[in-house]
Amino acid sequence: MAIVLVTGATAGFGQACATTFAAKGYDVIITGRRKERLEELKTQLSQEFGINVLALNFDVRNEEEVNTILGNIPEEWKKVDILINNAGLAAGLDPIEKADPDDWNAMIDTNIKGLLYVSHVVMPWMTSRTSGHIINIGSTAAKIVYAKGSVYCATKAAVDAITQGMRIDLLPYHIKVTAVHPGAAETEFSMVRFKGNEDKAKAVYDGMIPLSAQDVADVVYYCTTLPPHVCINDLVMTPIQQANAYYTERK
Template identity: 75%
Template sequence: MGIVLITGATAGFGKACATTFAAKGYDVIITGRRKEKLAELQASLEKEYAIKVLSLDFDVRDELAVKQTLENIPASWKEVDILVNNAGLALGLSTIDEGSTADWNTMIDTNVKGLLYVSRMVMPWMKPRKKGHIINLGSTAAKHVYAKGNVYCATKAAVDAISQGMRIDLLPHRIKVTAVHPGAAETEFSVVRFKGDTGKAADVYKGFTPLTAQDVADVIYYCSTLPAHVCINDLVITPLQQANAYYTDKN
């Protein structure tokens, strides 16, 4: 089928994407910071789907590590058909005047700069082939800023703008760019945001049925299956009981 590169593949949307594309016959490059989780996923995918997996342990925030790791993979793996820029996170939920600058830096470095570092390496592999598809994970937070979401919302708005810029710049090279913006999805997202407080994380999803990681992976896969002349530029997906980033009907 081809090769798909997925960042942040050890959990959530990334892991679901890796499994979904592998099940469809794609060879996958999985990246992440948790080496043991990557190894487990690699073994599982290779056994279950008889496809090839390249596991790369690095932090997308580290520009040098991104560059050195991706530069040095075998040439055959550089024929990437689909890049899923999934690595991202929210940290904290507070007003700007009480926000943690460390949290801000982590979100900006991961959600914005990490996406750029990986894309900057992969796009030149796609350009000579005049094909490829870059799928960037945004959020409903990119479209509507909610209380105490400030910097996280700003990073996802940046992903939205960067996706638009990529689409313009890559137009002559026939490379598709899709931004997928999920709403409330029950993954590790809220556990990470609340720094391990599972009770507070669980409260986020009470009173409605949230999206699952597989729901989002299915949408991402669908976007990748359209005819060569068709590109979904921007797609927002929410659970039925959520209208946007701040309107959710819980009962």
């Protein structure tokens, strides 16, 4: 069986990726902090697509949980073909001098350290088989810094750099490593950033047709379907009305 592991699978890009790969016949490992949503998704995927699903309830920010829960899954599940490091968030949109350090810690611990903790568990499984593909979900914010987003941009720039480093270090093991950097995409992302303020979240996409979670999942899936000798290292995707994290054309 082919296995894909998706972190942050209970919403947005993660849920769309898990569903897309399940529909293609992959067995899936889904992780997330929200246990009820995780179990609902497990039931949905297994019933709809007839595949095996392993649901793991942990927070990627907690290194001990990652090592204990993910590190001790049954041996047959450790043959992960594709790891999608999707868990991530933006917290707050304030000038750096007025920002809440708790927001900084949430972003750094999730977007950078969480990705590293999960990868550190999974990479030895791949290197032992000299096979695998790691997809790190970045952002257009990795490529250009914008006002009031300095720390979020910094975390995604770190994801970009870590991805490049992974690609180099894993080269002898024939493991593919890809960064997918989405631009404006309508998911729970802005609701999280604005801490539940629906008006602010909706205003982010005023006058434009943003990417959907499915758009991103389709691109992620495409990156994994190329011939064994082909690897997309870095891919930036935006809606047609967006050039980068700063420039948009709205109607």
